[in-house]
Each structure stands twice: as structure tokens, then as C-alpha cells.
Amino acid sequence: MIKVDFTLQRDIFDVRIKENFHVGITGIYGASGSGKTSLLQSIAGLATPEKGFVKIYDNIVFNSELDINIPVQKRNIGYVFQEGRLFPHMTIEKNLLYGIKRFGSKHLGFDQVVDLLNLRHLLQTKPAMVSGGERQRTALGRALLSAPKILLLDEPFSAVDVQLRSQILPFLLKIHRKVKIPILVVSHDLPDLLKLTDRLCLIQKGRCIGHADYHDLLRSDAALEMFGKNSIMNSITMKVKEIDTDRGITILSNNGEANSVRVKCEKSNQTYKVGEEMKIFISSDDIALSREKLKEVTIQNQLKGVIVETIDRGATTLCIVDVGFQLVVEITAESGKKMFVEPGNTVWCLFKSVAIDVAG
Amino acid sequence: MSLPYIYSMFNQLIKFNSAELHALGLSLKVAFYCTLIAVPLALLVGYLMARKKFRGKAIIESIIHLPLVMPPVTTGYLLLLLLGTKGLLGQWLFSALGIKLAFTFQAAVIASVVVAFPLIVRSVRTAMEMIDPGLEDASRILGAGKFKTFFRITVPLALPGIVSGSILGFARSLGEFGATITFAGNIAGETQTLPLAIYAYMQVPGQEMATLRLVLVSVLISFIAMAGSEWYIKKQLKPKRR
Numbered sequence: 001m002i003k004v005d006f007t008l009q010r011d012i013f014d015v016r017i018k019e020n021f022h023v024g025i026t027g028i029y030g031a032s033g034s035g036k037t038s039l040l041q042s043i044a045g046l047a048t049p050e051k052g053f054v055k056i057y058d059n060i061v062f063n064s065e066l067d068i069n070i071p072v073q074k075r076n077i078g079y080v081f082q083e084g085r086l087f088p089h090m091t092i093e094k095n096l097l098y099g100i101k102r103f104g105s106k107h108l109g110f111d112q113v114v115d116l117l118n119l120r121h122l123l124q125t126k127p128a129m130v131s132g133g134e135r136q137r138t139a140l141g142r143a144l145l146s147a148p149k150i151l152l153l154d155e156p157f158s159a160v161d162v163q164l165r166s167q168i169l170p171f172l173l174k175i176h177r178k179v180k181i182p183i184l185v186v187s188h189d190l191p192d193l194l195k196l197t198d199r200l201c202l203i204q205k206g207r208c209i210g211h212a213d214y215h216d217l218l219r220s221d222a223a224l225e226m227f228g229k230n231s232i233m234n235s236i237t238m239k240v241k242e243i244d245t246d247r248g249i250t251i252l253s254n255n256g257e258a259n260s261v262r263v264k265c266e267k268s269n270q271t272y273k274v275g276e277e278m279k280i281f282i283s284s285d286d287i288a289l290s291r292e293k294l295k296e297v298t299i300q301n302q303l304k305g306v307i308v309e310t311i312d313r314g315a316t317t318l319c320i321v322d323v324g325f326q327l328v329v330e331i332t333a334e335s336g337k338k339m340f341v342e343p344g345n346t347v348w349c350l351f352k353s354v355a356i357d358v359a360g
Numbered sequence: 361m362s363l364p365y366i367y368s369m370f371n372q373l374i375k376f377n378s379a380e381l382h383a384l385g386l387s388l389k390v391a392f393y394c395t396l397i398a399v400p401l402a403l404l405v406g407y408l409m410a411r412k413k414f415r416g417k418a419i420i421e422s423i424i425h426l427p428l429v430m431p432p433v434t435t436g437y438l439l440l441l442l443l444g445t446k447g448l449l450g451q452w453l454f455s456a457l458g459i460k461l462a463f464t465f466q467a468a469v470i471a472s473v474v475v476a477f478p479l480i481v482r483s484v485r486t487a488m489e490m491i492d493p494g495l496e497d498a499s500r501i502l503g504a505g506k507f508k509t510f511f512r513i514t515v516p517l518a519l520p521g522i523v524s525g526s527i528l529g530f531a532r533s534l535g536e537f538g539a540t541i542t543f544a545g546n547i548a549g550e551t552q553t554l555p556l557a558i559y560a561y562m563q564v565p566g567q568e569m570a571t572l573r574l575v576l577v578s579v580l581i582s583f584i585a586m587a588g589s590e591w592y593i594k595k596q597l598k599p600k601r602r
Contacts, residue, residue, distance in 0.1 A: 044501060046497055046501075071500075072497070072500040072501055073500045073501070073502075073503050073504060073505050074503075075501075076503070077501060078501075079498070079501045081494065081498065083494075085492075085494050085495055085497075085498040087495060087498075087499075087513060087517075088495075088517070089516050089517055098499070098502050098504070098512075099501075099502025099503045099504065101503070142502065143501075143502075146502050146503055
């Protein structure tokens, strides 16, 4: 658990943040230069705030009044930089071993981390020879092996091209499941963050303007304004119920027969087993609403639910629909009026099985 | 020129007498000790100059670099004023500890260090400035203290600059003349290095062949040092393959 309350002076504006961060992934979202990195740097000790304190679990690592400022190397923090910052003169293996705590690691051992992040074939390679995704995975592994109390990730995807991002997300989710520590992920890419976590901390001009589950944040005007034109990503965790390898379809469900989700997934990617949990993503604007169940359509997923709330977003309307879990659906304001989309109404949420993204 | 004449010339060119060999050996010894002392010092000073901000930095920088542009005789004379038996510090060294520095082998080394030091520092500093400070931050976040970070990240990454600076300093020390003759004198067998021996031979008629011999040796050593340095830099610049 991290507790911060500090003021850091910067050229254009002060960064003044007072927040608590708990175990699990928190997405720090904001525009470039809004103070997201300053927040991470103040926690890590790379930046020294003028006023305030930083507390990691029970340890005060910084307190301006008590004149406490624990040096960076003693704060026991895992930090993954935007560019990875691997040591160029060392092999991937030496990089991973650089900060290793042989006896202190209660989380994961070297072999576990290497296998988890799929790095074994690269161990003897120099950083200059590996891809962007492999570099970030190494940086992540190196941070994990130092047995950190908290993990800070500063734009871990931005140096990686879009295709490779989807390769890092599942690794982060795996780590999140294995290591129970606070993980702060800074990004200016909302869909990426929502794939990782529901909990967001919104930073604007050096202030936190919202810190909650994103379903709740949708009700705040300031938050909605920050989300801008970004489509909202639904991330849903479900159990695998049936795998149809021939048709490349996987059927997921939570409880009961109703509202199971069919996911299109290539045979080669069907690495999961029946009964396992799986995380799927679907963009809010890939979902359509219907008042009745449709017959004779190619759309495979039709989930029945009740509209919980509608949120006006100017040209579009966000509908939060309870289909056993909360689903955010974005429709144009015009069709919203035509369809009498109002809280309490029963609707069917329609989306194609190919519109669903899967994380391992 | 007949063939036998060239042959006898060549024979004379490689016939070193013991005094000449001694001058050569002494030069190498002075240059070796000079490099040994100056390089670690240059690592420290180069690091401070590349990474730290402090008051009076510009002044310290100027003082360090002064021997680079000052006439070496001036450097030697200032050393004499400072460390001579009647000098500011030398007086105390002599009376309190019985240490006499001027006109000894140690003096030749000190003169060399002072003159070669700025060359090495410049090279080390430039190399360290090229290193992304972010890598040092990354090292510290992984739990490494200042020492571990310095020796495992900064120094290895600056190694090309450190090596070429050392070679440059070594070569400069071999060529040192002005400061050495002023502060250490020209004592055969003790402070008479190669350049001083060449100068001494030039003063004596009939020693043209001996002078030429030493000049050629001097050129050869300098050439090897510079070629070695160039080769090393080229090798470092080449992209490394698995």
C-alpha cells in the first residue's frame, strides 16, 4: 500500500497529489506532461518533492517535515522505464540478475520469471539485438527479480508497436496474479489501461481528478471530458466452458446458461483449458443494442440485460447494461432517443465474436 | 650509396649502448607509473565533472586543464616552487618527513602526471557524459549503491574513452620534456628519459647516430601507441554481433 501527499514544483505547474494506492493494478491515466511520471518519480525517489510525504506500507520513505529522504537504492521499488533502460554492455541474463535478491525473493525465482516472461532463448543475447517487446519483458523481469515491494511502470507500452503490445499485456496480467503488490501503470492510452485494470487514477495538470473503478468514473463530467473521444474498453473475466477447436470458437460463461459469450479464437491460440479464467476485451462502440433477440443474423453474441444507467456524452450516449456483469455500450444519441434507451428497460447487447480481444 | 654502406648504417642504428637502453627503460617506467596514478584519479575527477554540479566547478576545471596550454617549462617551474626542497609544500615534506622530491625519479613521474592528467580527464569525462544518466538511475532503483553503479555501469560503459585516454596519457608522458627537465633535471640513469637523452646527445658532437637511434625508437613507440588507440576505438565502434 502506498500513501502519498506531496507537492512537487515544476516549470509550468505544481504537481500536488494526495492519494492511496492499494494492492493490485492501478492505471494512472493522463495526457503527456500532466505529471504522471512525476508521481512515479516522487514515489521512487528520482524526484524530490518540496513538501509532503511518501509512505510505502509502514515505511516513510520521504517526509519533508521530518527531513526523511531514503535514497533510491534503499526503497526497494521495481521500476520499468518507458525505454526499458537495459544495460547495453550486459547480456539479457546479466541484466536480469543485476538487482536479484537471492534470499529476499518471496515472490518469484529466476527460472520462474524467465519462463513466465518467455525469455529463456534470449539469455545470452545483448539488449541491442532484441525486439522492443523483448526489451520491455526483460526490464519487467529485472524489476521483479529485485523482489520489490511495489512495481511502477512508466509507459511500458509506448516504445512497443501496437502489435507487440498485446504480447506484453498478458505477461503483466500473469504477474499481477502471481505477485500481490501494488502495481502502478502510467499510460496515455486508455484502452491499454482498461485491458489491465478497472481501477483508474486520472491526472490532469498535476492534480488527481478522479480515482475509482472506471464504471464509477463515467459518471463524473471531468473524467468523461478526459476520456475524450476514446472508446471505453470493457474488460471481462469469464470462465472457459467449452472449446470448439474445429470452428475456432471458445464459449465462455460465468454462471448459468444464459449470457454465455462466444469468442472467435484461432486454433493455435487456444492454449487455455476448460474451467480456466480468461480475460476478454470488447470496445463499447463494437456493441449494438436491440429490443428483441434477433433471429437469422450472423452476430453470435446476444446477451440479455437491463439498462442500469445512461450517460450523455454529447453526440453519443453511454449505456451501462447489467448482463450478469456490467457492460458499457456506446450508441449515438440519436438512436438512443429512437430506441427509448432508458434505465430499467430490457435490451439485448449484440456483438460479433470476432470483435472480442483475448488476453492469455 | 652501396649496399654494404646501408648495411653498416642499419647495424649502427640498432646497436644500442647501455645508457641508451637505460633511457628507454626509464621512459617506459615513468610512463607506466604516470598512467597508473593518473587514470584512477582521472576516473574520479572525470565523473565529478560529468555528473556533479558544484560551486567553483569552472575554476577547478580551468586549473586542471592549465598544463594542457601552459608551456611545460612553466608547469615544471611551478612544481619546483611548490614541491622543491625550499618550496611551499616541499619544505615541510623535507623537514617533517625527510622526503625530497625535486630532481628524483618520483619528480619525473609527478611532472608527467601533471602534464598528462588533463588529456586523460578530458577523454574520460567526454565518455562519461555520453552515458545516459537514466542507466545509472535504473541501477540505483535495482538496489545498487553509488559504488556498485560506478564500477558496474559507468566505468564499463565509458571504457572506450578510458582506454583511449590512458593510451594518450601514456604517450604524452613518454614525450614529456619541459616540465621534467625543469622539475626532475637531466640526471643520467635517474631522470634522463628518452627525450632528455636525445637532447643531451644533440649537445655533443659526433653523437649523430646515437641521436638518430633514439629519435627512431621514440617515433616507433609513439606510432604504436597511436595506432593501438585508433585500432581500439575502431573495434569499439563496430556493432557487436552474437
